[in-house]
Amino acid sequence: MVTAVTNWGRSGLHDWLIQRFTAIVLAAYTLFLVGFIICHPNLTYAEWSGLFGTLWMRVFSLLALVSTVAHGWIGLWGVLTDYITTRMVGGSALFLRMTAMLIYVLICVTFVVWGVEIIWGLS
Amino acid sequence: MKDKRPVNLDLSTVKFPITAIASITHRVSGVILLAGVLLLLVMLDMSLSSEDSFAELQQLMSAVWAKLIVWAVLSALAYHLAAGVRHLIMDLGFGESLEGGRLGAKLMFAVALLMIAGLGVWLW
Numbered sequence: 001m002v003t004a005v006t007n008w009g010r011s012g013l014h015d016w017l018i019q020r021f022t023a024i025v026l027a028a029y030t031l032f033l034v035g036f037i038i039c040h041p042n043l044t045y046a047e048w049s050g051l052f053g054t055l056w057m058r059v060f061s062l063l064a065l066v067s068t069v070a071h072g073w074i075g076l077w078g079v080l081t082d083y084i085t086t087r088m089v090g091g092s093a094l095f096l097r098m099t100a101m102l103i104y105v106l107i108c109v110t111f112v113v114w115g116v117e118i119i120w121g122l123s
Numbered sequence: 124m125k126d127k128r129p130v131n132l133d134l135s136t137v138k139f140p141i142t143a144i145a146s147i148t149h150r151v152s153g154v155i156l157l158a159g160v161l162l163l164l165v166m167l168d169m170s171l172s173s174e175d176s177f178a179e180l181q182q183l184m185s186a187v188w189a190k191l192i193v194w195a196v197l198s199a200l201a202y203h204l205a206a207g208v209r210h211l212i213m214d215l216g217f218g219e220s221l222e223g224g225r226l227g228a229k230l231m232f233a234v235a236l237l238m239i240a241g242l243g244v245w246l247w
Contacts, residue, residue, distance in 0.1 A: 020214065023207050023211065024211075027207065030204060045177040048171070068160055072157050075150075075154075079153070104157075115164060118167055
């Protein structure tokens with residue numbers, strides 16, 4: 001039995017909702033960036049860094065980054081608990097899942113710290 | 124719980140309907156994107172660090188191998204986006220029947236392929 005210890009929100013319904021909220025944020029962010037790049041065919045550094053220099057774009061980017069982490073967590077948890085199970089890989093399933101989640105957490109912390117540095121490091 | 128419950132679902136013997144293919148591809152593209160985010164962050168870092176690194180990234184992106192890698196990641200993103208929007212549409216109550224699910228999956232594949240083709244045209 002899978003106990004609700006490693007999922008994002010401790011409840012399936014909560015995860016379901018977070019997955020959708022973050023999906024909408026990420027879809028909006030993706031479409032906005034695609035739209036911006038399409039509208040600036042010969043994109044210059046000044047235009048690009050100007051966009052990321054605005055406060056609202058920095059907030060939007062950070063929101064997208066945090067959404068990525070949460071969305072990825074819920075997604076990865078779903079995949080791991082479906083395929084890395086005792087039936088599929090034997091008695092080490094729990095250990096393997098925990099290890100994978102731990103690695104994911106380390107990557108996420110790196111993503112967030114690094115992302116903040118990229119977004120707020122701009123002078 | 125009993126340890127020796129019968130398990131009849133051997134996935135390798137099951138013929139996947141289009142909705143199952145849509146679902147597993149959504150998962151695979153999601154896992155690919157976890158790695159893809161790393162690449163996108165590297166590119167964002169390069170594009171914002173300085174005018175020089177921005178030009179360096181532009182230079183790098185003229186190489187075929189770089190275009191292929193970025194195309195692969197953006198294709199995974201395009202597919203994941205299309206499949207995700209399909210999920211949201213179904214959450215709103217549209218296309219929840221068996222036939223609706225099949226039609227939705229077909230439409231989603233068509234939209235995703237169009238986006239992936241468009242990305243290819245844009246990159247080259």
